[in-house]
Amino acid sequence: MEVSSTQPKQRWDAELYEARHGFVWHFGESLVELLDPKPGERILDLGCGPGHLTYRIAEHGASVVGLDASPEMIGQARQNFPTVHFVLQDAASMAFDDEFDAVFSNATLHWILDATAVAKAMFSALRKGGRVVAEFGGRGNVRTVETAINAVIEKYSGSPAVSRRFYPSVGQYAAILEGAGFELRFAHLFDRPTPLEGEHGMENWIRQFSGFYFEALPADVRQQALNEAVERVRPTLFRDGEWFADYRRLRIIAVKI
Template sequence: MNQLNRSWNADLYQQKHAFVFHFGEDVLNLLDPQPGERILDLGCGTGELTARIAESGAKIIGLDASLSMISKARESFPHLSFQEGDARNFGTDQPFDAIFSNATLHWINETEQPSVLAAVFKALKPGGRFVAELGGRGNVARILNALAKALNELGMLQPVNPNFFPSVGEYTTLLETVGFFVTLAQFFDRDTPLADPETGLNDWIAMFRGDVLADLSDQDRQTVLAAVNNQLRPTNFRDGHWFADYKRLRFVAVKPFEP
């Protein structure tokens, strides 16, 4: 689940944001890995879903651009193969039966999406499938808007959103443009409980918008976090837990056989 050229805290990810790979297990049902299949986990993070795929008997490789994530994956699952690599231009000498991706594609900006999808298409066998989930249109909009408002109140410019959260139509068009047949596309809301009932929202911001916080003084950081918490408590806190207002897009796309 990497953003290219971004530093990730692998420990914070495993300890406080395990929901990323826990919810990703649902996508494995769409992948339906088979014994002996050669599969790539694109943006494997700390490797939990890579390991689940391996349990099927598939020959799995995990790829991520974050060295900290790859290091944690190798530490946790030393029997599996993990590689540091760039989703925009990876290659392979032996094509894959399937490529899987969870919570990664939305970290690549819109202009670079065609390069990613072309690399995936090229790396698949004819008949191979690309199964993925990413953030969809409006994902975590309440959190991002509250953060932008809090920064604006300090006289700071709204931070650049590093994510691409597409609609179903936008992403299926991108897939079809590079040659895929899209056989399934789903968009749905999934309010997601955050791990710590008290600091869950702050933990989420530290994990996924930590670069914004890093530019603030300690006092300004606390001011911003308090403002975001106050604004979102009526909408994103219930039953003793913080929730992130996630919207997800899942798809299955197939590389056609040559005519």
């Protein structure tokens, strides 16, 4: 699928995310272990969403700031965790300077198409010796789902879908981090088939994370097109009564030297 050359505006349904997609932050808990936050450390949670992992980091005694570009997500985060500091800001244009011991990010970096800008912004936000610990969609992430969506969008609109996500390989992302000045200490691309909740798990997933493809279609065919995408992936991604998304994650640790 072709990737958009400009960053389109995102709209997040924080309620659907809280109700059905808690797996995102549950999987992210092992990333907090990898971060290993220490009391007193200053940590930025980049793309904090509704704040569950930000709060986890705060529980370790670190001084944490949750940053997100979505007003809906920041509103939800402030409601969930009133004692934690959250800021509404775009990570690609954030302007912190030598302020943090670590930047943590779960399930966010693939949403930011200007990966070079965000790598530079993370570098600038860290003090010397500071680390980035992040996980996000890597090369081949949700390929089965995106292939089905692409076919359906092309059928109903006459032109191929344009992706708004960047799923890099290890090599591609290493070059971006090194270009920003980081030393890459760890990188792992791995399959993580992800169970989705309930009989409408795939439909909910598509609505939450890929609804924008369908919003471009005439209103009277949207639901039909969505149903068709779900049926296309059913033979591969519905197994023993359960839906799975074919996630591939890229986990990295990089240090500002």
